[in-house]
Amino acid sequence: MKYISTRGNAPVLSFEDAMLTGLARDGGLYVPETIPKLSHSGIAAMAGLPYEEVAFRVIQPFVGNSFSDTELMEAITTAYAGFGHVARAPLVQLGPNHHLLELFHGPTLAFKDFAMQLIGQLFQISLGRRGEQVTIVGATSGDTGAAAIEAFRGLAAANIFILFPNGRVSEVQRRQMTTPTESNVHAIAMDGTFDTCQGMLKDMFNDFKFRDGVKLAGVNSINWARVLTQVVYYFSSATALGAPHRKVSFTVPTGNFGDIFAGYIAKRMGLPIDRLVIATNRNDILHRAIRTGRYDMDTVFPTITPSMDIQVSSNFERALFDAYDRDGSVIAQLMGEMKQGGFGISQGALEVLRNHFDSGSSVEGETSATIKAIFETTGEVLCPHSAVGVKVGHNNLGSSPMITLATAHPAKFPDAVEAATGLLPVLPRWLADLFDRPERLTEMPNNLQKMKSLICERIAP
Numbered sequence: 001m002k003y004i005s006t007r008g009n010a011p012v013l014s015f016e017d018a019m020l021t022g023l024a025r026d027g028g029l030y031v032p033e034t035i036p037k038l039s040h041s042g043i044a045a046m047a048g049l050p051y052e053e054v055a056f057r058v059i060q061p062f063v064g065n066s067f068s069d070t071e072l073m074e075a076i077t078t079a080y081a082g083f084g085h086v087a088r089a090p091l092v093q094l095g096p097n098h099h100l101l102e103l104f105h106g107p108t109l110a111f112k113d114f115a116m117q118l119i120g121q122l123f124q125i126s127l128g129r130r131g132e133q134v135t136i137v138g139a140t141s142g143d144t145g146a147a148a149i150e151a152f153r154g155l156a157a158a159n160i161f162i163l164f165p166n167g168r169v170s171e172v173q174r175r176q177m178t179t180p181t182e183s184n185v186h187a188i189a190m191d192g193t194f195d196t197c198q199g200m201l202k203d204m205f206n207d208f209k210f211r212d213g214v215k216l217a218g219v220n221s222i223n224w225a226r227v228l229t230q231v232v233y234y235f236s237s238a239t240a241l242g243a244p245h246r247k248v249s250f251t252v253p254t255g256n257f258g259d260i261f262a263g264y265i266a267k268r269m270g271l272p273i274d275r276l277v278i279a280t281n282r283n284d285i286l287h288r289a290i291r292t293g294r295y296d297m298d299t300v301f302p303t304i305t306p307s308m309d310i311q312v313s314s315n316f317e318r319a320l321f322d323a324y325d326r327d328g329s330v331i332a333q334l335m336g337e338m339k340q341g342g343f344g345i346s347q348g349a350l351e352v353l354r355n356h357f358d359s360g361s362s363v364e365g366e367t368s369a370t371i372k373a374i375f376e377t378t379g380e381v382l383c384p385h386s387a388v389g390v391k392v393g394h395n396n397l398g399s400s401p402m403i404t405l406a407t408a409h410p411a412k413f414p415d416a417v418e419a420a421t422g423l424l425p426v427l428p429r430w431l432a433d434l435f436d437r438p439e440r441l442t443e444m445p446n447n448l449q450k451m452k453s454l455i456c457e458r459i460a461p
């Protein structure tokens with residue numbers, strides 16, 4: 001299996017190299033050259049299997065020769081062993097035709113654990129085998145950073161730097177990043193928004209001298225391996241509700257377009273998905289793009305759903321690449337126009353996108369009202385991100401069962417949940433003393449040179 005860049009101008013890589021690299025050298029994102037198809041009977045056979053077994057069947061065709069079957073199965077087994085629920089991604093019912101896929105039973109209580117825990121295992125195998133040392137740098141709106149630090153803390157072969165927007169993440173998210181005591185963990189509080197952090201990350205990757213000098217590796221949702229691990233729960237949940245014998249729909253709270261893009265990959269692999277609904281908060285660039293055909297940046301408004309406070313949605317580039325018939329030069333040109341603020345999507349490409357994706361958005365009042373209503377009618381306590389999904393999912397109910405992805409545990413966002421329900425959600429046992437642990441972080445201005453110096457200093461032997 002080979003991986004190519006969405007901008008058509010970077011080396012073709014194996015799964016392992018694409019995973020270790022993250023962002024392609026032409027600024028694009030790696031995608032598989034072809035999407036493997038699973039047969040109807042192969043998908044039917046997944047119903048009722050343990051999550052790990054479904055994961056192996058979905059992921060293996062994309063891995064090629066990078067990892068042996070034994071290595072992959074062991075990595076998957078170790079990755080999910082620490083989850084707080086034996087089903088890993090359990091389904092609960094919210095209404096007659098509406099189901100919630102709980103993706104928050106991992107160690108840091110957000111769906112990002114599904115990807116990070118497995119990537120941590122795969123990095124460890126690769127780096128050990130190569131005898132290499134890498135510098136992982138990630139940008140986060142909160143949950144990616146916590147999940148990445150949890151997966152890489154204490155790993156001898158990697159230093160990990162996580163850039164988060166100072167004051168714009170929840171206290172639980174911040175403490176998950178600043179309380180690990182391992183010396184390879186570096187939590188960086190940046191002046192600015194998530195887009196500032198992500199921009200800084202891209203600038204570091206585009207500085208090849210720096211990139212090669214510190215052996216930069218990326219674990220943001222632009223990393224193909226992350227998207228791939230998220231394809232699994234589309235299969236496990238859909239087959240639990242009768243796929244492939246009947247179609248199901250999904251609604252996905254979206255920021256960087258990674259989680260919903262995984263659903264699109266599941267569909268391309270042969271999972272009969274009826275509709276894939278993009279759910280955004282007030283920062284609704286994706287909803288506007290699908291509705292109007294203009295992909296235009298706006299300012300980022302802080303909301304009670306900080307993990308979705310994003311205007312530049314990186315993984316959307318992968319969807320555009322397919323919508324423009326995989327023409328890398330067109331994508332490179334559009335992303336150039338993005339630097340000036342936005343671009344119009346061609347009629348043909350827009351039709352392809354609308355064929356695959358519906359969209360909707362939920363503003364603050366609606367999100368809070370949804371948390372309250374779902375609590376009162378079902379007893380289920382939603383985090384605000386999941387509530388954005390449930391609100392939009394509810395508006396898009398049809399004949400197929402709707403599965404809305406619950407992306408984080410309510411206790412990660414206690415203020416918003418308490419305001420809506422009057423109930424303070426409690427952290428699980430293993431995080432009970434989080435507020436007593438000492439914090440360690442470095443504050444940084446939005447200055448590329450200073451950031452690079454800091455990284456060089458910290459990784460010096």
Ligand SMILES: *Cc1c(COP(=O)(O)O)cnc(C)c1O
Pocket residue numbers: 110111112143144221253254255256257258259260307308385386407408
């Ligand atoms: C990251 C995150 C999202 C957005 O996911 P994308 O893959 O970036 O679209 C939504 N909700 C929560 C809780 C998250 O942590």
